[in-house]
Amino acid sequence: MSKRRIYFSLLALLLTLGVYSRPDAHAASPALTKIRVGYPSPSASMYPLFVTKEAGLFEKYGLDAELIYVQGVQMVQVHTAGQLDFTSTSGIVTLQSSVNGSDLILLANSIDSHLMKVIAHPSIAGPADLKGKSIGVTRFGSLTDLALRPVLEHWKLEPNKDVSLVQIGRLSDLVPAIQQKRIAAGMLSFPTSFFAEKLGLKSLYDLSESGIEVPTTTIAVSRAYASAHRDLVLRYMKAYLEGTHRLLTDREMGIRALKKYGGIQDQELLAATYDLFTSKYIKKVPTLTVKAVQNALQLVGESNPKAKGRRPAEFMDTSYMEELEKSGFIKKLWQ
Secondary structure, eight states: OOHHHHHHHHHHHHHTTTOOOOEEEOOOOOOOEEEEEEEEEEGGHHHHHHHHHHHHHHHHHHHHEEEEEOOOOHHHHHTTTOOOOOEEEOHHHHHHTTTTTTOOEEEEEEEEEEEEEEEEEETSGGGGGTTTTTEESSSSSSHHHHHHHHHHTTTOOOOOTTEEEEESSSSSHHHHHHHSSSSSEEEEEETTHHHHTTTTOEEEEEGSSSOOOOOSSSEEEHHHHHHOOOOHHHHHHHHHHHHHHHHHHOOOOOOOOHHSSSSSOOOHHHHHHHHHIIIIIOOOSSOOOHHHHHHHHHHTTOOOGTTOOOOOGGGGGGHHHHHHTTTTHHHHOOO
């Protein structure tokens, strides 16, 4: 057999066995680690998460993140059942579960104020007119419920005595319920509150102007998961921090992400939402403070005695943010 025939025979064999590659062929990319990330509403409060996903930053850090929408307080229940790895939600809702015995902890916080309003029918002149009427929340135990109760206390209206609290379901369902006078008012978050006011409904109270620091958009994990997967959690945090940077520096990307994941199609509203959240609400660095967690525990304690006397340190782990700060990762992002 000629040398030429021997060469081609060997080449055919190598190709069949899959062991031959061209010298310029790229090595296979390492497999991405699959993670499940829950979020409770398609609102702009979830903006950093949406941009992190849309910009492909989870993949940059070796993660294949599936975003899973689970409404309100039910999401925390799904998380504690082990069906989610991370959640991005209000720290108040997470803490309500944690004080009851779950091992969920908070790692970071992107927004420090409540972005909710008490929205009423135009016939309601003020808080006093709510006496004897019904006020809607999404679910009992949800953020809409927990945030409403101190407001009612401030107005000297006792739930289930002076006013009735009614579970409506989705935030978007609260608006027609108010319009049709099935309820006199409801607790709404942005942008649902924005739409409601455009329809002629009335804002009675804006919680974002209260000046109270609360953990509104947090990253939560179970303590067991974080302990077993510290490197993975750090990679998640890096992606999220870079996503926050991308959100605050790339208007086109921010608007595109909110349109896709927030379900907003109105260009005027998309632009207004981006400008409002990036200039007023979303922090460059999502630091979680003891003060915010303490305030949240006090709020939870209004309806749950198990929160009273608990220390913020029991429910937070700032070591991940501290490690990223110490390593120079955060500083480099913003150079």
